[in-house]
Amino acid sequence: MTLKSLSGSKAHLAALVGVTFLAGTSLWGSHAVAAGGEGAPAKGGTLVYLEQQPHTNLYPPAGGFYPNGGILNQITDKLTYQNPKTLEIEPWIAESWTVNADATEYTFKIRTGVTFSDGTPLDAAAVAKNYDTFGRGNKDLKLPISEVINNYDRSEVIDPQTVKFYFKKPSPGFLQGTSVIGSGLVSLKTLALPYEALGDATKIIGSGPFVVASETLGRELTLKARPEYNWGPAKLEHQGRAYLDEIKYIVTPEDSVRIGALLAGQADVIRQIQAYDEKQVEDEGYLIYAPSTRGVNNSVVFRPDNPLVADVKVRRALLHATNTEEIVATLFSTNYPKATSIIAKTASGYVDLSPKLSYDIAKAKQLLDEAGWKVGANGRRQKDGQTLELSAYESLPQPQNKETLQLVAQQWEKVGVKLNVLTADSGSATINNLDPAKAPVSPAMVGRADPDVIKSQYYPTNRNVLLQKGGNSDKVQSFVDERLNGLLDQLASEPDRSKRLAVAGEVQNYVVDQAYAIPIFEEPQAFAAAPYVKNVSFEAVGRPSFYSTWLAPRR
């Protein structure tokens, strides 16, 4: 079976099951796309994994940064695991759990015999300490609160193997939140360290199948398998220790060097491969893995605080002036599906909004005319002596973001609107991007396989991509959308599953009706691997897992 047909059927399956939403959904579809998988797994060997960037802080809630997640996923375990095939949340470190009716109390029974790699037990007390830290932060140690845990109040250790969590308000996304990379469990020694000391990977003591053996800062990291590891997810076919002996992460920033090294047999798996390089790799018989990040799609968002885009007609005009089809076909591959809503097809609660996202240049022109923006002498739209000229900062982590924005700029040019695509160092870009006057348009995306992700993206006190007042930007004058925020609040605290999904649908419709965002494509994480690397799997937002990976003899 080819990889593509496999991932296609997975997406289909995921979409089907998405309808019967499972309380907090992680680990959808793509995963275990083993090419062949023939024969019994071979034990031993070192997997050489080329990373594009060095990891930064490895405090588990900071696992969102791709290089961090790629390491944390091997060295930490989570309370729960979501089976990629059935999409159910399954036992892992927690043997079982109960949730009360309004999702304000969660009780977990912890598996016995689990230890962190420093020898300390992973028991109820350790779990409680982890979640108290993730859910409330720690001011003295400067540890920030985890983004995936909403409305956390406190923990209670009932007995050595039982822990109970209380929430101030319903927190229906919590169960899924216990399965994500950002909720990796670490030993008390790690939790006692200040935030600024957690960039040293050797200090991150987890209970995972691999342990950090050595590190050369910014250059190399070696993980070794834990021989006594015997607490993988209970329903997983593979039990016991990992097949690999070792994983070597080597930071190799240059794209062509990573690909060349893979094809020359010097590396086994590489992260981050651009769409235009995929063909070369596939032609040589190597494999591309492009697991979806399953969250809010790669989009262009508006900052309505800027008067130029305050009028919904202008935003809607630009939405219809954007030819997503052309962007995907020109710059990307089939691994980058065209967006049909603000969240991915495989995300829970997805509704198909393609009719509202049509490319319609006549409609765009008409809307701009209606809004009072007339074509001036130079072909640009003008109103009251002002030109409709907007700016956006390139986002470095997103694939071919500059090219994408430049293509959008060309498309908008056809209706007389100018978009300046600006480049800056990541520091200045971060600051300027928080100012609606400087960045009325912005690229945006975020991955997490739970409807809470929509709140994360748009809510003023979370990522606040629309730049509402009261959020992370002090440059906003007045823009607030109470209706949107109300819907997002409801989304994060509605305990009833079907009602919660209905709210998710409502938010997607609302954001598109208001044309706050123009969804472009569903963003994958793209990897390439040698054909003898078997059973590479990926978690919900595309981070690799090498627990069941093995190396077949090279042909």
Place this chain on the structure above:
Amino acid sequence: MSRYVIGRIGQAALVLWAAFTVSFILLQALPGDAILIKFLNPELGLGPEQIADIRASYGADSPLVVQYFHTAANFLTGQFGYSIHAGVPVGDLILANLPQTLWLSTLGFLLSVVLAVALAALSALSPFLWLRSFIQSIPALFISTPVFWLGILLIQIFSFQLKLIPIINPGPWQGLILPVMTLAVPISAPLAQILMRNIDHVLTEPFVAVARAKGASHRWVLWKHVAKNAVLPTLTIGGILFGELLAGAVVTEAVFGLNGLGGLTQRSVNDQDIAVLQAIVVFSATAFVLINLTVDLLYPVFDPRLRVRQGAVA
């Protein structure tokens, strides 16, 4: 003597203090700061109050004067703080990057000298004019070769095609071969040009004509008279180029995925990781000051005139 020593050491300390203070002021004047950039990063999804708390816990909002003395006191006791972005002590970061940079630049410089001398010698000894002008045009080719392209080309040929040197997991010396070659080519170009020009210049000097008239061979004249006179200006420019190498290997480091101070500096500027930048500035200033101080203190040892003068003053 002792007064001379104390005076020089005092000057050195003053230079260091100035470097620290000026860099502190300049770095504080940057529009953002590392804490903001790190924690505003959407990957953490933090709210404004949480960010304010974190800023407060780092003392980022305390008055600049307080921060200045705090940082200065820490530096004096050898505490360079933490890199906000990487989450490790700044001292560790510098230690992880410095040896590689020193090896890379030293070997790169040595190879470039060898290349330059070889080119100059070939050009001076070549019996045909066409060959001579061809060799003399090589530096222009070298200097216009993009380092990035050269690095990739060397990797493609020697590592991927010929499979002679692995680029991933090389031995400690193996790993230096290609990057050193990449660095040496552009650096050798100005060296070779100056060397060639000086050889040509010295060859027109009257004493060469005299030596020739006495029956000396071309080779002998070159070796005995010209080389000595042409090398001095080359050394001067070589010193400047070596300084450039220490910081300028950023592209080479990126292509070969090497650690190095150049790349560290570039990343830290990007993330406005002030603690790291401040440490790099102070570190470089210290190295510079120490080298100069050593040279100054050695002068009296080598130059008796200085000794006498100092003795008279003291």
